[in-house]
Amino acid sequence: MVYVRTPTSMKVALTPHQRTLLNFVREFQIKRGYSPSLSDLAVAFGVRSKNAVAKVVRVLTKTGFLEKDPRGRIKFTEMTENDDVPPALTLPLFGPIAAGFAAPVEEQAEEMVTLDQYLVRDRTKTFLLRVKGDSMIDAGIFERDLVIVERGKEPKPGDIVVGILDGEFTLKRLKRDKGKYYLQAENPAYPDMYALEELQVAGVVRATVRRY
Numbered sequence: 001m002v003y004v005r006t007p008t009s010m011k012v013a014l015t016p017h018q019r020t021l022l023n024f025v026r027e028f029q030i031k032r033g034y035s036p037s038l039s040d041l042a043v044a045f046g047v048r049s050k051n052a053v054a055k056v057v058r059v060l061t062k063t064g065f066l067e068k069d070p071r072g073r074i075k076f077t078e079m080t081e082n083d084d085v086p087p088a089l090t091l092p093l094f095g096p097i098a099a100g101f102a103a104p105v106e107e108q109a110e111e112m113v114t115l116d117q118y119l120v121r122d123r124t125k126t127f128l129l130r131v132k133g134d135s136m137i138d139a140g141i142f143e144r145d146l147v148i149v150e151r152g153k154e155p156k157p158g159d160i161v162v163g164i165l166d167g168e169f170t171l172k173r174l175k176r177d178k179g180k181y182y183l184q185a186e187n188p189a190y191p192d193m194y195a196l197e198e199l200q201v202a203g204v205v206r207a208t209v210r211r212y
């Protein structure tokens with residue numbers, strides 16, 4: 001849950017789904033210069049009926065996070081820009097640093113980097129997964145790492161993906177041989193994985209996060 005304050009200073013808890021929709025509306029407005037319609041939202045979230053997103057919009061409108069313009073389009077209000085919403089994490093980038101022999105110290109930061117912008121292209125299509133197992137260690141992905149996954153990105157052979165192999169989720173590298181797709185582990189102890197019925201891709205891995 002994410003807690004934010006309404007203009008009346010009453011705390012309101014947003015569900016992850018509500019927060020995702022709110023972020024989508026905001027980014028839609030920033031990128032396109034106008035507000036999304038219910039149809040836009042239904043398409044973006046892959047639902048057939050506008051009623052599904054309309055229910056979420058009604059809740060967010062009632063609590064003051066969204067409002068509708070005269071044409072019925074959904075508008076993001078600036079009320080969530082307050083101390084209850086954590087700001088984007090921006091840190092100075094120094095370097096480069098030698099991983100071999102020591103090099104002179106670079107004291108001047110090259111730039112300021114906002115981590116969410118650096119790691120995430122589209123928040124509304126991005127999620128995290130925690131890794132279990134050692135099948136991807138040769139790709140530098142270890143057990144308990146977090147992988148940042150983007151939905152909707154067209155997967156290409158060679159991408160590390162969240163695959164759905166005959167209904168089972170797995171993290172592997174997407175490969176193709178003679179026009180047939182399969183999944184390959186990054187650990188020689190694991191065999192290649194071919195679908196008996198169907199292979200789908202739920203998302204493409206964009207980055208790995210590890211805490212030491």
